[in-house]
Amino acid sequence: MISFQLNGQPQSVDVPDDMPVLWVLRDTLGMTGTKFGCGIAVCGACTVHVDGQQRRSCVLPVSSIAGQSISTIEAIGEQDAVGRAVQEAWVRHDVVQCGYCQSGQIMAAVALLKANKRPSDADIDQAMSANLCRCGTYARIHAAVLDAAKSIA
Amino acid sequence: MTQKMSSLCLHVAICAAWLPLSVTAAGNTGAFQPTQVSPTPSRNAGLSAFAQMERVLLHPRCVNCHVPGSPLQGDFKRLHYPPVQRGVDGRGVAPLQCATCHSTKNSPLANAPPGLEADGKPGWHMPPAHMKMSWIGLSGPSLCKVFRDPKTNGKRSLAMLEEHMATDHLVFWAWEPGPGRQLPPMDKPTFDEQIRIWIRNGAPCDSHEPLVKSAGRTRAEINADAAKGLRAVVDSGILMNNTSNTTPARSLP
Numbered sequence: 001m002i003s004f005q006l007n008g009q010p011q012s013v014d015v016p017d018d019m020p021v022l023w024v025l026r027d028t029l030g031m032t033g034t035k036f037g038c039g040i041a042v043c044g045a046c047t048v049h050v051d052g053q054q055r056r057s058c059v060l061p062v063s064s065i066a067g068q069s070i071s072t073i074e075a076i077g078e079q080d081a082v083g084r085a086v087q088e089a090w091v092r093h094d095v096v097q098c099g100y101c102q103s104g105q106i107m108a109a110v111a112l113l114k115a116n117k118r119p120s121d122a123d124i125d126q127a128m129s130a131n132l133c134r135c136g137t138y139a140r141i142h143a144a145v146l147d148a149a150k151s152i153a
Numbered sequence: 154m155t156q157k158m159s160s161l162c163l164h165v166a167i168c169a170a171w172l173p174l175s176v177t178a179a180g181n182t183g184a185f186q187p188t189q190v191s192p193t194p195s196r197n198a199g200l201s202a203f204a205q206m207e208r209v210l211l212h213p214r215c216v217n218c219h220v221p222g223s224p225l226q227g228d229f230k231r232l233h234y235p236p237v238q239r240g241v242d243g244r245g246v247a248p249l250q251c252a253t254c255h256s257t258k259n260s261p262l263a264n265a266p267p268g269l270e271a272d273g274k275p276g277w278h279m280p281p282a283h284m285k286m287s288w289i290g291l292s293g294p295s296l297c298k299v300f301r302d303p304k305t306n307g308k309r310s311l312a313m314l315e316e317h318m319a320t321d322h323l324v325f326w327a328w329e330p331g332p333g334r335q336l337p338p339m340d341k342p343t344f345d346e347q348i349r350i351w352i353r354n355g356a357p358c359d360s361h362e363p364l365v366k367s368a369g370r371t372r373a374e375i376n377a378d379a380a381k382g383l384r385a386v387v388d389s390g391i392l393m394n395n396t397s398n399t400t401p402a403r404s405l406p
Contacts, residue, residue, distance in 0.1 A: 040265035041254040054248055055275075059256040059265075064274050111248035127248050130235040 002066050007075035017063035021055075022046045024062050025072060033073040033103050037132075044131030047104035047111075048072050054111040073103040076110055082152055083110045089148035097135035105131050109145050119149060185320060187312035187368050188349040190356075194364050199354030203297050205347040209337045210288060210296065214327035218279035221287040228335045243281040251277040259331030267331050269323060276322070280307070297358035301365075310369025311352050319345050 003012040006029070013028050025031045025048070034057060037045030041056035048057045049071040076083035086109045096102050105128070112119060112127040119127065124145050133141070209215060217225040217233075224233045240246040245253070255277030257270040269276045280286040284307050288296055299305045301314070309317060318324055328341045337344065351357075355364025370378075386392065 040260050040262050041256065042265065053250060054253050056254050056256070059254075059260065059268065060275070061257055064257055064270075066273075108248065115247035126236050130249055130254070 002062050004065050004067060005069040007071055008069075008079055013062065015062060018061045021048065021057035021060045021062050021065060021070070025057065031072060031074055035100055035103055037101065037104070042132075043101070044104040044108060045101045047107040047131065049076075049107060049111060052111075052114065054108055071107075073107060076107060080110065082113050082148075085151045086110050086113065086144070086148045089144040089151065092147060093140050093144040095137055095140040095144050097133075097137050101131060101133045101135075105133065105137075105141055109141070109148065112145065113149055113152065117149065117152060119145065121146075185316050185371070187315055187371050188352045190311075190364075190366060190368055191353045194353065194355035194357075196354065196357045196360070196364060199351050199357040199364070200360070202347040202350035202354070203356075203358070204293075205339065206344065206351060207292065207296055209327075209339065209344050210300065211292065212327070212337045213335065214330055214337055216288050219286050219288040220279075221285055221289060224279055239279055239282055239285075241282050243279045244277075251275070251279075259329070261332065263331075263333030265331070267326070267334075269326050271322065278323070284308075294359040301356055301358060310371075311356055311365060312368040312371045315348050315352060315368070316371060318348050 001012050001014050002017070003010065005011065011029070013024055015024055015028055019028075022034060022036060025034050026036070034048055035045040036058060037043035039058050041059040044056065046056055046058040047054050049055070050060070050065055051068050052071075071080070071083075077087040078084070083106070086106055090096065090102070090106060095105075108128055108131045112124065116123055116127075121142070124142055128138070128141060128145065210219075213225070213228050213230050217227075217230060223236065223238055225231060226233045235249060237249045237251070238246045240250070245251045252275035254266040256266075256268040256275050257273070258268040260266070260268070267277070284305075286299075286305065286307060288299065291299055301311070303309055306314060307317075325341070327337055330336070339347075352365075352368055355366070357364055
């Protein structure tokens with residue numbers, strides 16, 4: 001049994017130690033907001049926060065998060081002021097096209113704004129470059145991150 | 154006893170109690186025995202061994218992270234993508250840290266970020282900012298001296314260097330880098346043997362400087378000495394005695 005905090009609530013799962021966190025979220029706990037993209041930690045669609053730091057859940061064994069706090073897209077806009085600001089900016093800028101990568105994009109944007117409340121254009125390009133969007137919504141993502149930064153300033 | 158002194162005593166006592174345990178654990182688990190410098194060293198044999206070591210040290214599996222700035226990647230030493238930074242501790246800068254993408258083990262698929270476990274957590278890292286251990290642009294004697302000098306090698310004696318190369322999990326990773334990555338130009342046991350030959354022959358870096366006479370102390374020996382020193386402080390009671398001279402804290406008005 002592996003125990004951790006999930007979106008502020010205690011959670012225990014009886015799964016193999018090496019099961020990726022993404023599988024635990026989606027298949028064991030039924031939380032499908034976090035997406036499977038590349039499966040090799042390259043695209044960022046599966047991004048979650050572990051103790052406030054972004055991690056690619058598709059390659060992260062669940063045993064490695066025992067005792068830690070996990071935040072996912074399901075709660076980031078409800079329990080977190082930065083998360084709320086990012087999601088509101090996402091709506092204002094109508095960022096989403098197909099939407100598949102956007103859970104990861106939002107989690108990455110929140111991680112950026114928690115580390116750097118006033119990111120420059122270069123900071124945003126650098127931080128968000130690790131999350132891929134096949135619809136090419138990068139310009140709107142960039143604008144929304146800047147807007148969210150202003151709203152939390 | 155003042156609160157500060159009480160805290161110091163507790164801290165020293167905890168350290169004194171902990172250190173011998175760690176030393177014992179290291180002694181039980183690690184059978185590492187450092188190579189001693191020969192009384193009759195051969196400079197040529199040592200220089201030849203370092204020439205072999207250099208082929209590994211400058212291989213992309215090692216030098217991609219032994220850089221002056223941000224890491225490189227791949228077999229062609231390209232700039233790392235995404236554009237991450239070293240960070241103070243060599244583990245990246247939030248929001249993009251090494252552990253963001255580098256998990257606890259290699260992927261079975263090519264082109265995936267490699268992984269490494271340290272105490273059950275993602276352990277990927279590069280040298281810290283205060284000790285970059287950059288080897289880019291160096292070769293021969295210049296590389297050898299940076300590698301050997303404790304001021305530029307992470308404060309390691311020759312014995313610690315050997316132990317690091319022989320037992321560190323990140324060094325081991327170079328020989329198990331996952332699919333799609335070149336291996337260093339010799340196998341791990343051969344590399345380890347070249348280090349032993351180099352040290353046994355005085356760790357020479359060029360044709361004229363004096364040879365090193367001693368491999369120095371291992372990490373376990375330094376820890377044992379530190380534990381002994383802490384025990385001596387605790388056993389002497391000096392911390393307790395000193396408190397008798399301290400001025401009692403005034404009561405608040």
